[in-house]
Amino acid sequence: MEAIPLLTLKRLPQYLEALYRFKRAGLKMVSATKIAVFTDVHMTQVRKDLAYTGVVGTPKIGHRIDTLIQAIEQCLNWNDISSCFLVGVGHLGKALMGYSELSKKGLRIIAAFDNNPELAGSYYQGIQIQPMSKFSNLLSRLHVHIGILTVPAEVAQTIADEMVANGILAIWNFTPTKLNVTEDIIVENIDMSSSLAVLSRRVAERLHHLNS
């Protein structure tokens, strides 16, 4: 299986969103140029990215939208549901447990973990919440490869270490902690703190200019 470059992977979901829109609007065919306009990516780049999906368009006609959607979804492994465990059932953890987009994008949370004894054994959105003490045992029994990390920053590294020690291959990290793991572990960060830092500072700069 060919390794698709990082930036291509990050753009493919944007193309998908555009394709879903074209489909909802009743279109059957689309050109790379049209995708480029909607996603604000240069058309040469769009063509290069689409080449990774293996789909070949017809000159002057373009691509069948359905075929292209299917090919991108397959590239992103979104047709194939991966089971995952979530650790940290706070506000953010609960949001992900209830987020139907995840299963559309190939990720299914099959168990959640939290060290709050009041939560142990209860269900949220049909997903059972387990104590951390059951993590290792369930992980090895259920062959889960992906862990979602939604714990407080100060325990993020400890839980990540526990995930890795129990055979997790990939961590989706929603904490602001930069995880220290070996290179063979796949880590994807959703860094709300960095994003909020940029937003807050830029707004402050803007207001400063408007008022001066």
Added chain:
Amino acid sequence: MEAIPLLTLKRLPQYLEALYRFKRAGLKMVSATKIAVFTDVHMTQVRKDLAYTGVVGTPKIGHRIDTLIQAIEQCLNWNDISSCFLVGVGHLGKALMGYSELSKKGLRIIAAFDNNPELAGSYYQGIQIQPMSKFSNLLSRLHVHIGILTVPAEVAQTIADEMVANGILAIWNFTPTKLNVTEDIIVENIDMSSSLAVLSRRVAERLHHLNS
């Protein structure tokens, strides 16, 4: 007010996390080198970034942790609470309404909006949920500059347009839609789809190699 470079802004919250850790561990002073080790950023870069905060360290001794925390928080405008509106009270919207980290980082959601009539007038986490019809009126009365967008992808652009038309300066966009707004509007994207695309594909590639 000086414009801080984007990448510096994105790193400052990482330094803060490290500084909070040092402080919890009982330390009073810290060197740029130590921050570099904990955040996995080169120490030359750490020094350059810290220079934007205006704090000057003492050679061979380093920085007072408290002073540095305060200086970075001020740079990020986290001491100054900005009011914001949230649109889209689904799972993700609710998570943000209950997320105490936001107010620690200078952002307070003072009203939420949703076009589901069943939610109108109700409260979640102490925040009242209003119908979209009240958006424009409340926005102009309350001088709010930041909008958080947690609506479904297909209505994201429409709501963003409404935000901009009513004077919002900055949009924190949690939808996978690439917003089409004028250049003077600040947009920060939390792109879970792109992140999940990278994660899913890399796991598929890894498993393919392990099994072949």
